[in-house]
Amino acid sequence: MQNAILATLLGGIACGIIGVFVVLMHMPFIGVCMSHAAFAGALLGIWLGFNPLIGAFAMSLIAAAIIGPLADRGELNPDTSIGIIFSIMLGTAFLFLGIMPLTKSGAFEFLWGNILTTTRTDILLLVVVTSLVVGLVVLFYKEVQVTAFSRKMAAAVGVPATLTLYAILFMTGATVTVTLNPIGGLLIFSLILNPAAAAYQLTYSMKKMFFLSTIFGVLSGWTGLLFSYLFNAPSGALIVLTSSVIFLVAAAFSLKRKVRHMP
Amino acid sequence: MNKPVIEIKDAVVSYREDVALCGVSITVYSGEFVGVIGPNGAGKTTLLTVVNGLGKLVKGNVRVLGHDISSVDKNSLRKRIGYVSQADDIDPRMPMSVRDVVMAGRYGRLGLLRRPGKHDSGVVDEMLGVVGMAHLATRPIGHLSGGEQQRVAIARCLAQEPELLLLDEPTASLDWRAKTDILELVKRIHDTRHLTTLFVTHDLSSLPAACSRVLLMKNGLIRADGPPGEVLTDENLSELYGVTIMEVRKRREAAAF
Numbered sequence: 001m002q003n004a005i006l007a008t009l010l011g012g013i014a015c016g017i018i019g020v021f022v023v024l025m026h027m028p029f030i031g032v033c034m035s036h037a038a039f040a041g042a043l044l045g046i047w048l049g050f051n052p053l054i055g056a057f058a059m060s061l062i063a064a065a066i067i068g069p070l071a072d073r074g075e076l077n078p079d080t081s082i083g084i085i086f087s088i089m090l091g092t093a094f095l096f097l098g099i100m101p102l103t104k105s106g107a108f109e110f111l112w113g114n115i116l117t118t119t120r121t122d123i124l125l126l127v128v129v130t131s132l133v134v135g136l137v138v139l140f141y142k143e144v145q146v147t148a149f150s151r152k153m154a155a156a157v158g159v160p161a162t163l164t165l166y167a168i169l170f171m172t173g174a175t176v177t178v179t180l181n182p183i184g185g186l187l188i189f190s191l192i193l194n195p196a197a198a199a200y201q202l203t204y205s206m207k208k209m210f211f212l213s214t215i216f217g218v219l220s221g222w223t224g225l226l227f228s229y230l231f232n233a234p235s236g237a238l239i240v241l242t243s244s245v246i247f248l249v250a251a252a253f254s255l256k257r258k259v260r261h262m263p
Numbered sequence: 264m265n266k267p268v269i270e271i272k273d274a275v276v277s278y279r280e281d282v283a284l285c286g287v288s289i290t291v292y293s294g295e296f297v298g299v300i301g302p303n304g305a306g307k308t309t310l311l312t313v314v315n316g317l318g319k320l321v322k323g324n325v326r327v328l329g330h331d332i333s334s335v336d337k338n339s340l341r342k343r344i345g346y347v348s349q350a351d352d353i354d355p356r357m358p359m360s361v362r363d364v365v366m367a368g369r370y371g372r373l374g375l376l377r378r379p380g381k382h383d384s385g386v387v388d389e390m391l392g393v394v395g396m397a398h399l400a401t402r403p404i405g406h407l408s409g410g411e412q413q414r415v416a417i418a419r420c421l422a423q424e425p426e427l428l429l430l431d432e433p434t435a436s437l438d439w440r441a442k443t444d445i446l447e448l449v450k451r452i453h454d455t456r457h458l459t460t461l462f463v464t465h466d467l468s469s470l471p472a473a474c475s476r477v478l479l480m481k482n483g484l485i486r487a488d489g490p491p492g493e494v495l496t497d498e499n500l501s502e503l504y505g506v507t508i509m510e511v512r513k514r515r516e517a518a519a520f
Contacts, residue, residue, distance in 0.1 A: 146367045149359050157423060158342030158371025204403040206358045256356045
């Protein structure tokens, strides 16, 4: 249980921060894409007998490395690139599932997740990735702020916008990989999207948005874990449902509800 | 003699099968205010992106602020060039204030791992005052009108303390009042700061009166280059826009009110 609490703390922080980029840069589908890439990589690891997390990390980085240039070249908008990579990764994952000869029950754990079986290794990886994600935002806040607002403007003022975008994509891949075991590939995108979407409703300050998103991410994790313990129900699902409720409450009380397009 | 700030020789830029610039040569000197006008697809925006390194040069030679564009670190060069593009549709819920956007103009100069300090805040306040937006500094950027957003974009450029100002259709999609406000602001900035300025527009009525030199562009080439009085003749405009001279005269009379 101690590991589960730590995992939801660290996962909530990392997902909360990454979620801000996902919302502001209009890439809501990236979590789904990366999680299926990570899932495909984990399957490859199980099949070929090496650490599935290495496979998961490698495949999510490959997905990030493809999404970036596709979006950069401007022929496709980022969401279209993400959709294409998602379908490739989904197809690859199910291909591996279909042809791998061993029992598949271990593979499906990466889809559903199981926070109560979080190991010390999982915690260590979460510490490393969460520190990197927090470090990226704290040390390079002005670069990530302007890139999230407008890549075109960031490039125009001399900020390394492309490098910043790729760093964000790689951090997204790393976050998805380390939360695959605790939260699960099917649900992780909700934990990335919902806390940030909730924070977006409540503030016009990007700093406050990062802060709120992190709090909502951790709150979703701990509250979901508590309900899972009380009602003996799947923890991943309850974490995600809690994050959805937080979003709905934030949307209901949003100070941006009446704001549409300004004249 | 003023020194050259932009030297372009036989520049060719293409986007796959489309050739956007077909061998353009031009020199712009320090302090000049150059208007670039032409129909859509003439290569006007491409000309600006070649100058600030955002465009990809296929052939030719470009020197900006004394540096060869093909060998210089383009991020470093862009820190010295202010670039304002056409007003974007900004989500009114975007968590960026007017002050945040203007401060972003300082980020390139600051470099990595450095945070804005008192001096940077002072520059931002000064530029907000120059463009008349100080009273809206804490307003979310998405809550501003198109004209106000373009004022903020100009303040952001000025906050960079640029040596060169590139304005790409800054008055497009603005109403008459906002358009004239921006043109007046740009003229005032040029008069007080003597910044080398390139102003691109497809709309003759949006060409600033402050332009001392006008380039007419069509199909990726410069068709005329000189003082406005010599270049903006009925014959040249007729050839540029593909209408008869009679039609040009009729439309110029109708536009003058």
